[in-house]
Amino acid sequence: AQKITQTQPGMFVQEKEAVTLDCTYDTSDQSYGLFWYKQPSSGEMIFLIYQGSYDEQNATEGRYSLNFQKARKSANLVISASQLGDSAMYFCAMREGLEKSDGGSQGNLIFGKGTKLSVKP
Amino acid sequence: GAGVSQSPSNKVTEKGKDVELRCDPISGHTALYWYRQSLGQGLEFLIYFQGNSAPDKSGLPSDRFSAERTGGSVSTLTIQRTQQEDSAVYLCASSPARGLYGYTFGSGTRLTVV
Secondary structure: OOOEEOOOOEEEEEOOOOEEEOOEEOOOOOOEEEEEEEEOOOOOOEEEEEEEOOOOOOOEEOOEEEEEEOOOOEEEEEEOOOOHHHOEEEEEEEEEOOOOOOOOOOOOOEEOOOEEEEEEO | OOOOEEEOOEEEEOOOOOEEEEEEOOOOOOEEEEEEEOOOOOEEEEEEEEOOOOOEOOOOOOOOEEEEEHHHOOEEEEEOOOOHHHOEEEEEEEEOOOOOOOOEEOOOEEEEEO
């Protein structure tokens, strides 16, 4: 079974609108971390946002927020006020194991297959 | 350096040849990761180094793949007897021991096996 599922291969959004990118995960660990990365056409991987399983508050970073629903095992990324520069691949990832409250844990990330977001002017 | 540096940025090799890919992590980062990204796919974990501990090699797809990290810094990923299915972008990332939520990735090496 896939550990990280991103069901939307591609998404379109109008500039200045909000968009939600879906991510569900599968783990039996009680402690884990969830990440979102952006990959523009240049290929670099850009860290966007992190959510620890211990954290009951949804993470926010500027225009990015993570809608964390632990019981449903979902960690959707919400981008508000989309900009043309948001057009890119977006990857959800999970790190299993003991997650420290300062986010300072290590371990390999398990990535989903990604969602290609296209922002229309 | 300021970021994670990978070399070469592009490599074309003939099937059956060996290749070496290099990763120079951010200075002071104790953890180093190798991932592979095939065209249009997500990232596949290959191997993880953490300080002086034995590396986690659980993601290496075959014994043709190996990696080492010398002096806790630079890492080399070696693919022996390359096959066409090895064609992908190989990404390296590093992180410090504590206090970082996300990992810093390099720009990758695009490997093409012909």
